[in-house]
Amino acid sequence: MLFEDLGLSPALLRALSETGYTTPTPIQAQAIPPALNGEDILGAAQTGTGKTAAFGLPLLQKMAKMTPVKGPRKPRALVLVPTRELAVQVADSLKTYGRHLRLNVTMIFGGVGMQPQIENLRRGVDILVACPGRLIDHLDSGHVKLDAVELLVLDEADRMLDMGFLPSIKRVLSRVPQQRQKMLFSATFEPRIRALAMELLNKPTEVQVAAQNTIAETITHRVHPVDGPRKRDLLVEILSRRHTDQVLIFGKTKHGCNRLAEQLETAGLKSVAIHGNKSQAQRQKALDQFKSGKARILVATDVAARGLDIPNLPLVINHDLPMVAEDYVHRIGRTGRNGASGEALSLVAPEEGGLLRQIQRMLKADIVMQTVDGFEPSRPIRLDAPIPKNGGGQQRRQPMGGRPAQRPGEQKPGGQRAPRKAGARGHGKPADRGAHAHAHTGKPGGRPARSAQRLDSRA
Template sequence: MDHQNTAEAIVSAEQNSDNQTGFAELGIAGVLLKATHAAGFSTPKPIQVQAIPPQMEGRDIFGIAQTGSGKTAAFSLPILSKIIALGTKRRPKTCRALILAPTRELAVQIEDTIKILAKGAHISTALVLGGVSRNSQVKKIAPGVDVLVATPGRLTDLVRERDLMLADTKWLVLDEGDRMLDMGFINDVKRIARATAPDRQTALFSATMPDEIAELAKDLLKEPVRVEVSPQSTTAAEIVQSVVLARTKQKRQVLSAMLADASMKSVMVFARTKHGADRVTRDLERDGFKAAVIHGNKSQNARQRALNDFRDGSVRILVATDIAARGIDVPGISHVVNFDLPDEAESYVHRIGRTGRNGRDGVAVTLVDPSENAKLRQVERIIRAKLSVIADHLGSPDPVRNPAEKHERNEAATNDNVRLDAKRPNGGNRNNGKQRFGGKPAGERKPGAEKPFRGNNKRRFGGKKPARHAA
């Protein structure tokens, strides 16, 4: 993995001469300051300016920020500063800081960034996530680690089996809390938090703030400082968004035509389901395009391989589902295509946020079938904008939405059937006079050959027999 590119994408910065002064003013010093400078990180991002100083003072943080805003450095640098001050002594099977992420990809990227920020500081890190060897993870944390980055499911298993103890964990970070909520991790998160040190310092970051996240913040945070770097559920100004109208059966052809454009250099295609993502990928390959796919049914190694191939340009198209793609931060994605609209309008914001990053332009195109119109309206409400239609492949009106056309089609179909029946023998009887399920034509039956109804005067579907008449 290209650690330099990953870090630049997550912390996102343009180099300038006052880099060290900017982070120094936030309280970052010594080896960490040198590491940020060596990694090419520039003037602190807005989320870093707001979040680092209060955390250096020991305050809890509630941050509303999108992936790519620089929040990884915003919560990591204060934690790393304090761990360095503690020294290197750790107890076995413990971690000093725990960072929870909803997806494996995001966890990997967080650890990559922390390694770069802590270069030369002798900070130990470990990853705990599903889809890879459990034994290797247990072995890695056995002597104790400074920073543990984990997904809630696998971490819960290790704590339950007593392979990890959280009593010494003094820093807890919950990244992308809204996605943890969507994935059903909130109860695990609460149990994990209860197992950490009572005097811990906590940071909670979320791209949106549904009621459940607000309640979680009340439960886990003590008089937090709230930081917000962009209006809730809005999209980046650098992204040009548009809609292409196409029926579901037309979308494959429309997507292939779009991808023939040389300007679509690095493209993420979003499908609503895992099965749909696989189907889109197969169709793209049949149409002559090289594509990779990531979703929840893929192993961690397969997902990481697909992501690496996309990042290094081996493939220019990455097909993904919402959950698998959350937290993916690849520099230079030129286009996002929504093959299907998501079930939750908020996911649209996260999807298109993969492009238009770090000051670059980005393009997001959504293919919309008439059946998805309600979802499109929900998206437009949450982004507070009307999406322009740049192409319409629907042709004639949809008969489901046009009663007049539906009536005309039904009437035409009836007339066609009448004409066909007139050409058939036996007065239009399509079975040539035979009984529907086999048997001879009616004209060939002998008189009296019909089988009598067995049951006489009994009720046809069960019930009691009528009383017998007296002899």
């Protein structure tokens, strides 16, 4: 099947051809035709399979055919994303696919000043890509209205509909016309989240191109048992042996990632850290250094588990296992993309056996354990060990910013704000805090090499 077979317009086909894409991925082939027919879509596919184009191409085509309402151009399509980095990446992809269409794509997210966003909104918008927290700010200030929205997309919908986000999502949806087409896309849909998604959709077409929580077959997995205090030493040993590989390392806390990056630097391994406490400029600088090769190692919290697309990233290391098994899917999805081979290493302490068991149950497969000489753990890993309340030192899963659902100034479920205590920090925008790492590769949507001839964009 070719893109020409999906009913896309000549303008879109021209843009795809110019970027070297001719063959749609399975999620694109199955989702684009019903989306063009105006059906609601519930789409699930593993990371790196091109979900951005699956909703982006029909969205652009429908917007190009619609006649804008008279007066100032208000958003006619709204794409909600959980992080500022995804907002940038999705907007870049839409601009690339729609380069021959006269459509204005604008993005708004936290972590930057509002005034430039206000000016962009005043100039007129056709397609708005936004994080819920900052979008609510603009809605409350009257800088944007959503009464003209005809198509709504929730990207990474499993997180968007998680309990920490649902109040914000509902506030936004209350400003959007009820009669609208809706598309929800994600790599995973837990039963509870799927039930919430179904409440928002009208007789959706379900598109699932792989079993839930599956990982690309091109990724090999391995566990290195090691005592917790010796993880850093083992990590240095591994990185020293593989001194040419680019490596993404996941830690469990912001402070821990900073410290680990500093320790690796001391060991002579050029490293940068990225997490939710860093400003957008700091995060972008770290990513640029990583992408350019100035820093071979990127240490990150789960903010980098989604939306980070580094072409040909060969190795991902879990310094700490995630508290939630599904996050393993997203972490490991940073490697083995677009058909390339990848490797996933996890350093597992004996007290993390319960977390490892969760991951293996989700994958429905065992992960090979290989002890490294000189780093044998003091006791074996017991998969039947109970999971500590803090996940063996890990933080509980929080709304996207990694913070408790209720803090001074944040959204209450009913849309009211809790009183802000004197000196309280933060602005209470759960969707814009602890944002995931953005890797603006210059290849729209994190696309693959042209030789692949497939539109395999980021997760």
